[in-house]
Amino acid sequence: MIRWRSESEQRNYSTKLVEALRQVRRNSSSLLSSAKLSSSSVGRHRVTVCFFVTGASLLAAGIHLSYANVGPQQARAKARSDFVKQRLRKLLDD
Numbered sequence: 001m002i003r004w005r006s007e008s009e010q011r012n013y014s015t016k017l018v019e020a021l022r023q024v025r026r027n028s029s030s031l032l033s034s035a036k037l038s039s040s041s042v043g044r045h046r047v048t049v050c051f052f053v054t055g056a057s058l059l060a061a062g063i064h065l066s067y068a069n070v071g072p073q074q075a076r077a078k079a080r081s082d083f084v085k086q087r088l089r090k091l092l093d094d
Helices: 007-068 070-093
Strands: none
Touching (some): 007 070
């Protein structure tokens, strides 16, 4: 047990101890709230990245399918154009 030189010394020590404990309690509660915020922001970040990757994948798949079908579409358009030209020539020549 600590022997105090005077009662005022004991009061000073007690006051400082109470202030230190309050400060520790405030710091620990602010650390907990910031930890909660950071974990929720990490979750939001993960969801954002997931949506971005999904959107980019869908866009890439659409572009690939579009370019994969360009050749056949151009061939059909050329065939239609040739058919119309032949038909018009045939109609005009007769």
